[in-house]
Amino acid sequence: MFSETILLSLREIRRNLMRSSLTILGIVIGVAAVITMVTLGRGATAQVASDITKLGTNLLQVRPGQDRHGPGGTHSTGDMFKAKDAEAIAQEIFGLSAVAPIASKTIQSIYGNENWSTTVTGSTNAYLQVSNWLIESGRQFMESELRAGKAVCILGTTVRDKLFGGQNPIGATIRLGKLSCNVIGVLNSKGQSSFGTDQDDFVLIPLRMLQRRIAGNSDVSRILVSAQDGVSTKKVEQDIEQLMRQRRHILPGKDDDFHVRDMQELVSTMTGTTRVLTGLLGAVAAVSLLVGGIGIMNIMLVSVTERTREIGIRLAIGALERDVLMQFLVEAVVLSSFGGVIGIVLGISAAAVGAIVLAVPFIFDPGIIVIAFVFSAAVGVVFGYFPARQAGQMDPIEALRYE
Amino acid sequence: MKTTTSTQTGKHCLIELKGVTKVYGEGPAAMHALQGIDLRIGQGEFVAVMGPSGSGKSTCMNILGCLDTPSSGVHLFEGIDVGKLSRDERALLRRHYLGFVFQGFNLLNRTSALENVELPLIYRGTPAGERRVRALEALEAVGLTGWETHTPGELSGGQQQRVAIARAIVTNPKVLLADEPTGNLDSARSREIMKVLAAFNSERGITIAMVTHDADIAVYAKRIIRFFDGSIDSEEEKPGTD
Ligand SMILES: Nc1ncnc2c1ncn2[C@@H]1O[C@H](COP(=O)(O)OP(=O)(O)OP(=O)(O)O)[C@@H](O)[C@H]1O
Ligand SMILES: [Mg+2]
Numbered sequence: 001m002f003s004e005t006i007l008l009s010l011r012e013i014r015r016n017l018m019r020s021s022l023t024i025l026g027i028v029i030g031v032a033a034v035i036t037m038v039t040l041g042r043g044a045t046a047q048v049a050s051d052i053t054k055l056g057t058n059l060l061q062v063r064p065g066q067d068r069h070g071p072g073g074t075h076s077t078g079d080m081f082k083a084k085d086a087e088a089i090a091q092e093i094f095g096l097s098a099v100a101p102i103a104s105k106t107i108q109s110i111y112g113n114e115n116w117s118t119t120v121t122g123s124t125n126a127y128l129q130v131s132n133w134l135i136e137s138g139r140q141f142m143e144s145e146l147r148a149g150k151a152v153c154i155l156g157t158t159v160r161d162k163l164f165g166g167q168n169p170i171g172a173t174i175r176l177g178k179l180s181c182n183v184i185g186v187l188n189s190k191g192q193s194s195f196g197t198d199q200d201d202f203v204l205i206p207l208r209m210l211q212r213r214i215a216g217n218s219d220v221s222r223i224l225v226s227a228q229d230g231v232s233t234k235k236v237e238q239d240i241e242q243l244m245r246q247r248r249h250i251l252p253g254k255d256d257d258f259h260v261r262d263m264q265e266l267v268s269t270m271t272g273t274t275r276v277l278t279g280l281l282g283a284v285a286a287v288s289l290l291v292g293g294i295g296i297m298n299i300m301l302v303s304v305t306e307r308t309r310e311i312g313i314r315l316a317i318g319a320l321e322r323d324v325l326m327q328f329l330v331e332a333v334v335l336s337s338f339g340g341v342i343g344i345v346l347g348i349s350a351a352a353v354g355a356i357v358l359a360v361p362f363i364f365d366p367g368i369i370v371i372a373f374v375f376s377a378a379v380g381v382v383f384g385y386f387p388a389r390q391a392g393q394m395d396p397i398e399a400l401r402y403e
Numbered sequence: 404m405k406t407t408t409s410t411q412t413g414k415h416c417l418i419e420l421k422g423v424t425k426v427y428g429e430g431p432a433a434m435h436a437l438q439g440i441d442l443r444i445g446q447g448e449f450v451a452v453m454g455p456s457g458s459g460k461s462t463c464m465n466i467l468g469c470l471d472t473p474s475s476g477v478h479l480f481e482g483i484d485v486g487k488l489s490r491d492e493r494a495l496l497r498r499h500y501l502g503f504v505f506q507g508f509n510l511l512n513r514t515s516a517l518e519n520v521e522l523p524l525i526y527r528g529t530p531a532g533e534r535r536v537r538a539l540e541a542l543e544a545v546g547l548t549g550w551e552t553h554t555p556g557e558l559s560g561g562q563q564q565r566v567a568i569a570r571a572i573v574t575n576p577k578v579l580l581a582d583e584p585t586g587n588l589d590s591a592r593s594r595e596i597m598k599v600l601a602a603f604n605s606e607r608g609i610t611i612a613m614v615t616h617d618a619d620i621a622v623y624a625k626r627i628i629r630f631f632d633g634s635i636d637s638e639e640e641k642p643g644t645d
Contacts, residue, residue, distance in 0.1 A: 313510075
């Protein structure tokens, strides 16, 4: 009996193919939108997570000032660090693989007629290690160069491209502001970060050179610390906090005037943000599903009125109220499920294309498909019920007299 | 022919109407379609209902067919008070015991003759194979072999009427209620159909109540009930029948 009802509804849908297609359009668009949004959103979340992981998840950052909520929300009330602070961390804290003191400045870089404004970062070879940079050509700093603050530099690929085009920069002398500086190496390219900044747009020089000859002070604005594998970053964080409180003479009970941030936290903050965004987009798309449901109800009501005589005949011949109700309900559900299936196919296709365009990974999630299908069928039940009940409750005599 | 008001006391009484009225509308505009009908139809009877247009024949048939309920009075089917049944219970009575030929044919328009005839069997839960066989038999009984796949729109009025008859008899109902089953047929066709109905009545023992305007058709019935203005005017039993 139930399979008969499904066959019957399929036939009825085919009979009004044009109208049926238009009816389910709302559902198709709704489901496709939800699937596209959610799939792309998951891709973006994964992208952000993997970008941050590339920075190194066992990475900690120590900055002066108190921590504020959210990434980058620092408040610089504390004094800057000195190179000695980094040395103390490296010597006294157990389980670290590298400690890089960093100071930086935006400056004009010049070679020949080319001229490019970039960030000059002063640090040590440890910076390459903590940030996962590889030398593409040339070499890293020598110990003597670091100690003496010699005018040597390693270029990010963007700076190399801007100043040298296709030429080999190794051994060339560029100018950073008023200083002449010998190029000793070029880094590999990391491309854009997921926040849209160009990670390759900087020049690395010895910390001492930056401090003495560019900044004119001995400040270190942040210290990057990478823990050895298997060492708890929480423990390292606590150790650093303790050490720095000592070195900065903070009395017990007083707040830190610096903060240590674990990159792992950053990962969860950032992916949390994209996840919320994905949810919001999905919710907006879900509204169009609701509109699609109302479209189905509308057409089912028209259909019930149009088929009043048919309903009368069925009731007169011995159909129960629930037989007729089922017939129309099944029709609504079959319609909306069709819409759901088409929407799923469209949504996945759109997400696959969108993933390529937006350069995020395409994450295929069978769960969302099941949910979308169940949801579209449910839309059919909810919005088909009212018209179907109307059909079932008709009076057979009245219905047969209906012209 | 003698005029009588006697009831068929000799037979098991299948359907009984006691003081049945039907009023459409309210107040001064109320239409009293039936005004106190008393009627007994016994098991296996073949009754013809005649009367002028608007005299309440169809209204009475709708009540007999459990499609409608009286405004007052009692309608008993096999001793059951139909007026006290729920909608669904009446639907089940129609499904399992009654066959109805409507005054308009009331076929499903975009559905083939065969499927129209199968329809009541679907609601009885008859398996598809058996359904087909029985529907084909019913169509054959009304002389429509070869027209199974045609939709009502592709059939003449008379053919449509025969599809409607086939649909009413396909379930082998206990009672067949026919509202002018030959209204659209020529006299030769009408007689053919009447022979079919008479055979159903005598061979299968199906009780038949049939509305007709045609005295030549009414002769196939064993009793004729005449309606006038919502009341039974006279009943007339054919001589030579028991
Ligand atoms: N649903 C209804 N609403 C209002 N009046 C109705 C309704 N059904 C029937 N009537 C009225 O009741 C009266 C009896 O109608 P009915 O259909 O029973 O007549 P009939 O004897 O079958 O006539 P005919 O031979 O023309 O078919 C008519 O006057 C008709 O107008
Ligand atoms: Mg009538």
